[in-house]
Amino acid sequence: MDNVTLPEHPIFNVVAEAAAELGVDAYVIGGFVRDLVLKRPSKDIDVVCVGDGIALASQVALKLPHRPKVSIFKNFGTAMLRAGEWEVEFVGARKESYREHSRKPEVEQGTLDDDLHRRDFTINALGISLNKENYGTLIDAFDGVKDMRRQIIRTPLEPGITFSDDPLRMMRAIRFASQLGFDIDPDTFDAIIDNKERIKIVSQERITDELNKIILSPTPSYGFKLLFASGLLHLIFPKMVELQGVETINGNSHKDNFYHTLQVLDNVAQVSDDLWLRWAAIMHDIAKPDTKRFSPKVGWTFHGHEDRGARMVPKLFRDLKLPLNEHMKFVQKLVRLHLRPIALVKETVTDSAIRRLLFEAGDDIDALMKLCRADITSKNDNKVKRYLQNFDKVEKRLVEVEESDKLRNFQPVITGEVIMETFGLKPSKTVGDLKEVLTEAILEGKVKNEYDEAFTFLLARGEEMGLRQGHSSNNNE
Known part of the structure; x- marks a missing residue:
């Protein structure tokens, strides 16, 4: 296994020391490792330990000088803390199994190998050891680094099972392809086409979150072309699909x-x-x-x-x-x-x-x-x-x-309140009509948006409409 140079930040040594004190193995895993290899900036660190992730987070917090607050999410078995500008999430290694009508897995404790097998893509199934005997060693069970060099998105396991288990991964595959400018492996893309209907069990909020990330990618059209070619766009945004196509009548065509x-x-x-x-x-x-x-x-x-x-x-x-x-x-x-x-x-x-x-x-x-x-x-x-x-x-x-x-x-200097006070009116269509006439005159350049000129215009229009200036006409106060 290759070694990877971790960034110069004390958090990695602190996690390593805390894990050793608890007698558990710990690894930086997933997206942070991917971005490190790709030399992309990242401040979100995922730490997996073969043991109790929440206990490891608490031990790390005790060892950090600023004693950060640990946010614990018991339902997910995860904990999170901040170390300066870095956000560190801790979880115990686990293995998952899925039911047909839900993308929420049944989870049980597992090994590092189990944890890597549950990852969505090979480029995310990477780890870096924080253990004394092999600190900094890159763990790459599915040739994720090779896929990064080839610029390929591929699932670690059989893609049909991966996408059927968690259909949101189909959106994530296209999102990563769009963000990184990678191709999707042909077998992986065929599995997206075959499983596209499974996207219906995913909440709209999750789908839209991935869609927004595609939209924010450097060349978002690439992501949309993949969504269209896979058939996913037809299910998640059919109105956009209706734009596609060219109709020709008598030799006249419109653009697609x-x-x-x-x-x-x-x-x-x-x-x-x-x-x-x-x-x-x-x-x-x-x-x-x-x-x-x-x-x-x-x-x-x-x-x-x-x-x-x-x-x-x-x-x-x-x-x-x-x-x-x-x-x-x-x-x-x-x-x-x-x-x-x-x-x-x-x-x-x-x-x-x-x-x-x-x-x-x-x-x-x-x-x-x-x-x-x-x-x-x-x-x-x-x-x-x-x-x-x-x-x-x-x-x-x-x-x-x-x-x-x-x-x-801009707002006309003559307000509705001034119009009502000038002509002794209550809120009404007449007040709105006068305000609109004044706005039109300003936009047409007939009247400057200055009080005296606009007020003179108002009086003249009011008179044309049969309105007289009332007793409350001292509008310059």
């Missing part, structure tokens, strides 16, 4: 919106690691299958897909168990607005159109522009270059108008 979406997602991934901006890329054209129409005069159209898509976002988030909070509203807003900047790519763009976009996008204007740049995809490089140059002009105008008018997240 599935692969276009993946290109947009990759383009966004090159400029942002924001998960929710990446979700906006995934959903920006999600309503195209529902809005697709063919006209002999104009060909294929997808009119209103941005509004329809925005209305679909909340249900999609609910189905995927994504958060129904400001992240959902952010994605919804970007889906609704994603065509607006593209419509401004003209020489005749008006300041009022720029003002409206700034007003509606607010603080999300920068994210929206990233999405819209990413949405410019074509096999014609000159066409893409020309569009992006026009986008540069639009962004320049956005900066100029924003600096002069301060319209990002």
Whole structure:
């Protein structure tokens, strides 16, 4: 067995000493070892001991100078503590057996060999000894290091059994392939195809957690292509699968919106690691299958897909168990607005159109522009270059108008309260109408968003509507 140089950190020696004091063997195992071999940064350490993992954690805590708190999870037989920026989890070696309708195994104490056999992939079935007689020795029972060199994802045991026992491992296989840029071994991938229906016993929360990790990988399209080819995507996100395909009528074809979406997602991934901006890329054209129409005069159209898509976002988030909070509203807003900047790519763009976009996008204007740049995809490089140059002009105008008018997240200086006080009104449609008219006038550039000018405009419009300034009109107080 090869030796591995552990990072310079006292935690490893402390664990080794604590294990020796308790008379148990201990090993660093799993993902930390994989990342060490791949020279990837990792601060999560899994320690397996052939004995009581919780007792080992408690002994380690006593030996560390800062005496960290030990979090104990009795149901799982695990314990966790923090050592500076490192998070260390302890567990006793175990072997597992599975029932057909559950991915939760029956667990009993086992040997190190048992523990390595229950690991999902060979690249994770690695250990490093912390024992005095062979400290630092790499334990690689399934040629995981060789698979890393070959850049292969492979299961230690027969893959059909591995995936049938715990179907979430199918998502994890694709996630690791996407994160690391590895291939999935052909037999392993065939087993994913054969067992894909088993994903139905996994909770949506677990599925979505893996999906988010795929989305956050360097080239997320790779993970989605694997999900699609395996048939898993059809089960976990059928609305996205509906984007796939090209229809041709009278020689007119539309683009394949599935692969276009993946290109947009990759383009966004090159400029942002924001998960929710990446979700906006995934959903920006999600309503195209529902809005697709063919006209002999104009060909294929997808009119209103941005509004329809925005209305679909909340249900999609609910189905995927994504958060129904400001992240959902952010994605919804970007889906609704994603065509607006593209419509401004003209020489005749008006300041009022720029003002409206700034007003509606607010603080999300920068994210929206990233999405819209990413949405410019074509096999014609000159066409893409020309569009992006026009986008540069639009962004320049956005900066100029924003600096002069301060319209990002603007609110009219005349509030609903001022309108009610001025005309002696109670909350009503009239108040809303007046506020909307004033907002429109400011966006059109007819009125500056300054109190005196806006108030004069308000009085004039009120008079046109038959309203008179009431006794409470001293609004400058």
